[in-house]
Amino acid sequence: MTSASIPGQEELKHVFRQMADEARVPHAMLIHANEGGSGLPLAIYLTQMLLCESREACGHCPACTRTLGYIHPDVHYIYPVNTNKIVKRTEDRHSDSFATDWRTALSENPFLDLIDWYKSIDIESKQGFIGEEESKSLRRKLALRSFEGGYRVIVIWHADKMNESFANKILKNLEEPSPKTLFLLVSENPSKLLSTIISRVQIFREDHLQEKALSAFLMDNYQVDPESALDISFRVEGSINHAIKEAQNSEDPWLTEFKSWMRMAYSRDLNGLYKWSETMARRSRDGQREFCVSALKILDRCYRMGWMEIRIPMEGEEAKFYKDFSPFINTANVAGFLEMFQETSYHIERNVNEKIVWYDTSIQAIRLVHAGKKQVAST
DSSP, X not given: OOGGGSOSOHHHHHHHHHHHHHTOOOSEEEEEOOTTSSHHHHHHHHHHXXXXXXXXXXXXXXXXXXXXXXXXXXXXXXXXXXXXXXXXXXXXXXXXXXXXXXXXXXXXXXXXXXXXXXXXXXXTTSOXXXXXXXXXXXXXXXXXXXXXXXXXXXXXXXXXXXXXXXXXXXXXXXXXXXXXXXXXXXXXXGGGSXXXXXXXXXXXEXXXXXXXXXXHHHHHHHOOOHHHHHHHHHHHTTOHHXXXXXXXXXXXXXXXXXXXXHXXXXXXXXXXXXXXXXXXXXXXXXXXXXXXXXHHHHHHHHHHHHTSOOOOOOOHHHHHHHHHHGGGSSTTTHHHHHHHHHHHHHHHHTTOOHHHHHHHHHHHHHHHHHHHHHHHHHO
16 A cells, blocks of 8 residues: 555555654554545555565565455454344354455455445444444464564554444553553544543544545546546535446446435336335434435536536436436525425434435435425426
8 A cells, every 4th residue: 555546545544654663653643534535445554564574565575465465364353244144143243254255355455434344244234333242353363473574554444333332341451551552543433432432532524525636546446437437426416436437437326216206206106115115214323324425416416516606527327317307406405405305314324214214314315306396397
C-alpha cells in the first residue's frame, strides 16, 4: 500500500509517516473514516510503514509483501461477522473463521465497504458485529510475543460494530497496553463507540476527498479517460468505493432498487409496495440504512438537476431516469423526503418491525411523489 495508491489525504499520510519515522506512535488510534473512503487503506498504510524494514512502506521487502498479502503474523484484523451456511456455530463467530474471505475481499478491493463485505461472506440478511467470541480469540493472540520482535498491530475495522461485551473487555487492553502493541480502530460512526473507548484513543479525521485527487486515482489505477474520471468523481461525492464500481461499469444496486420503488409509488401499486417492503425488511439493518443514505443522494441529485439546474454528468439508462424523474423532486416534497428517511433510519436503528416501517415509508412516498407531480402540473 503506497502513498500514491490512496487518493488525497496528504496531510494525514504525512502525519503517519512522521510518527513512524520518529517512533512515537500512540498505542491506541482511531481513524474517523468517511463513508466509502480510505479509512481501512490508511490503517494498512500505517501498519506497513511500522513493519517495513526501511520504515517507508517500500512494498518490496518481506515484511511489506506479507502485510500486503494480509498474512503478516504480527498483524491481526478484527471485523464484523456473523454465522452463515459454513460457519454455523456461535463459538466460531469471530474474524479468524473468515480470514480467507477477508484476504480475498481486500485483494480485490482494499476500499471495501460494509455491505460488500457482508455479500462476500453471505450474511446480507443478518447484522454483522464484533462480539464475545472475538475477545477470546484476541486474548489468545495477545498472550503471544511478536513474531518478528517489532510492532504488533490490531486493526479493528468498523469498530462501532463492537457489542458491549467486546467493548468492555478491550478497554483493559487500551488502558494497559503491551509494549509495541498498537490498536488501530477504523470507524465511520465513532459516536456509537463507548465514551470510555473514545477517551483512550487518539483520533485522526479523514479529510473530504477532492474531485481532482479522485479523478487522478481513477485514471492511474483503472485506465479511465480524463473526462469520464472527472464525471465519476463529481457524481460519487467523495466515495472511492462507488467511484471504483462506476469505473468498472458496475451499476449502483441501490439505484435499481430505488427506481423500482419509485415506479410503484408513482402508480400507487399498494400490493407491489407491500411485497417490496417485505423484501427490504429481510436485508440487514446496515443494508437498509445504506439504502436510506443512497436514496437521499439520488433525491439530492434529482433536486439539483431539475430545480437548481446544476448539470450532473451521466449517460445511458441512468441519465434517462434522472431526466424523467428529476422534475418530480421539487420544493413541494424535497424536505418531506429528507424527514421521511431520517425517521425511517431512526426506527430501523431501534429495531422497530422493519416490514411495518418500510410499508409506512412507502405510503408516505406515494404522497410525496404525487405532491411533486402536482407542483409540476401547476407550473
